[in-house]
Amino acid sequence: MIFERIRAFVSSSMEELEPERLAVKQALDELKIDAWLFERDAGARPESPALTFSKELDSADIYVGLFANKYGAYTVEEFELATTLGKDRLVYERRTALDGRDPRLEAFLARAGHVENGVTVRRFENASQLGAMVKDDLAAWQARRIRDQRTEMAQRRATPGRDVEQSQLEILRRKVEQFWVDGVLKHSLYDEVLIDLGIEGNTEAIDHPWATVLELPDHSTRELLRSRKIADIFEEAGRSLLVLGEPGAGKTTCLLDLARSLLASEHEGITPVVLNLSSFGSRSGPLFDWLTEEIRGRYQIPKQLCRRWLTEGRLLLLLDGLDEVNESRRADCVRAINAYVESHGAPGLVVCSRVAEYVALPDRIKAWGAIRLRPLEAAQIQSYLMQIGPRFAGLASALDNDESLRSLATSPLLLNVMALAYADASPEAPSASADTTPEKRRHALFDRYIQTMFARKGVREGLGTRPQTIAFLAWLARAMRGQGVTEYLVEQMQPSWLTKRWALAAYVVTGRTALALALTGAWGLYFSEGSIRFAAWAALSQALAVSLFELVMAGTGLSRTLGWLRPIGIWIASGLVVGVVVHVGLQTISPSPSDVSFSLDQVLLSALGSILIIAPLSIVLALKARLPLTKEIETFESVGWSRRSALKRSWGGVVVALGLMLLVENALSGLAAASGWRGYATVVAVGWLAGFGLGGVQPRALKTFSPNQGIRRTMLRAALVFAGCVGVVLALTFGSDFAKPGMWVGLAYIPGALGCAVFGGADIVLHYVLRLMLVISERTPRRLIGSLRQGVRLVFLRQVGGGFIFVHRLLLEHFAGLSTPAPRQPG
Known part of the structure; x- marks a missing residue:
């Protein structure tokens, strides 16, 4: 079951309307709505009947009340409680044999159906008629509920902001396109096959080699044509979509294809952001805080802007890798997503997960639609191999004769890996492995893929041998898996990476x-x-x-x-x-x-x-x-400068400067000469300039982002703070009657060094100490960035902005499972 089923609380007199209750139950079952009936579902409980029905009614989505002639105190209380809880209420009245109707029930129905503040009561004559009515009314209610949710979501969408914020959002859009569309989608393994063959890729003209099944909250299911674009499916599902599939089925490709379409369409000023949920398990707290930290870290957007854009609904969330969240935290992640959407809203939401991991969860993502990516069929595999050329005739022949190999090829990922590993190979090569289990065959396939990439592209001088490169990638995969991350950023390494x-x-x-x-x-x-x-x-x-x-x-x-x-x-x-x-x-x-x-x-x-x-x-x-x-270890965000903020905050610098001057005079009597009017005028001028310069600092988004750029920018920030602090102190002490001018420099160094350390200098020192310890203890390469880029050239890694990811989670798991030594890397 993909969706959480709607719950209906059915209330009536059990003895009088037993056939009608059964008819309602059957109608709701046909709509795939859970109907709660006291006599069937209550069972034996330690609490009273009154407490039982109040708990069940509180958890229900809708109240269905059936009334005939008898007056039941519990039945009326249930209606009143549903009203108090704000539940939607559907009331049905049987209008036959009214001679014996209790006057209290007549009065209650008159009050419940009051023309101004009551509900619309629908009348029936028999059980079959009631079942048809309930089925029609609940289907209409369900459709209306979805429309209302979409309307509410539309009202939460952001209105155009100031030009400055629009320019910052445009920077974020360019990063998403550069990192994920240009860096990952356009360099997928399918495109690597085309590049290897010298074929010009045209992804818009090629059908995706997988089929999809669309399921909606009413549990209707239908197969979609491969020609249907994911953007159209996303709109049909109300811009709230769950993407399910087996490992390697193409979930991430589907997600990035949607991101490309949304970026091209400039969706009402909304910016899509791609995030991987794998790191959710390493933090506690609401999803809003996790989103803020992830966007800040992955896209180098200042935290202040992240929080504002999320609050104003300017970001469309494309969340990959729900199945990669730590198992103990996966259910919490689902609940956090649902709570975030309910409390903050979202102009759009997509969540990707493997099928088995999602089905095993106790809770469901409250999405308005879901697609399930199906495995490839034999005809699709053959069509794909024929499309990319005759060099794969040997692979096609092997797939015809090897059932175990053919089962692997039903995954689009593994089919592309086969194409890269077995181009120009004989029919016997793909079936040469003696292993027959799918997992062992997959490991053998990845081993062949790794060997093929090294043979075709080689290793560059100074970046290690083939065994050293494999050992480094194996360490990286194990470390990333242990840290619960799918993207490796050099500047975000922490001492926890030391094992x-x-x-x-x-x-x-x-x-x-x-x-x-x-x-x-x-x-x-x-x-x-x-x-x-x-x-x-x-x-x-x-x-x-x-x-x-x-x-x-x-x-x-x-x-x-x-x-x-x-x-x-x-x-x-x-x-x-x-x-x-x-x-x-x-x-x-x-x-x-x-x-x-x-x-x-x-x-x-x-x-x-x-x-x-x-x-x-x-x-x-x-x-x-x-x-x-x-x-x-922390790195600092990018900042800009605003003249308006600088003018507002400049006098704060005067106050601070005068306070420091008084402290210095009291602590060091040698500065007494500086306390004349000229000295104080100098202090006021220096303080105002410092306040004007620092007060105008505002968070800004980085226009570009390359590996380790966060460390370089933190280093620049620390150097500027050091120079500023030294300059201010020298200006404050200039002209004093210290015997040795060199003591001015000594006095100025301490606040300069302290400011430098607080604003990033300490993190720079600790970062490079950590890098040194990793070289010594884990034997990681000293030329770390060069080794990572070599992994990209060998098509084991992808560069995503300033970070690096493995081309697929299955390849990461393969490298992590390699028991290789860690030989010392060359400089």
């Missing part, structure tokens, strides 16, 4: 040490007036203390329960360690042994100094405490 415990520990220690040297070490160098030994002690002691604390919390699971206590604990723990080092270090660099003191005043001074020294790194780690250790 060995020692590698995760090395990542934590190395990353914290690098950050400590940049923040704690530099501040300690300034604090101790140039003692490199003191600065190194301070940095390394904090790095080791923080690393130990982080690893203990991650290993015991405390990081999830402590929440914001985690950064406080880090600050305290590392402060105690660094405090000891600071005190010893200060005594070590003392110019005279007589100055060495362990008095309480000196210890308190050292403690205060340690808190100041460890503050920059502690602040950075505190801001990251909202994320688990294994998912702590």
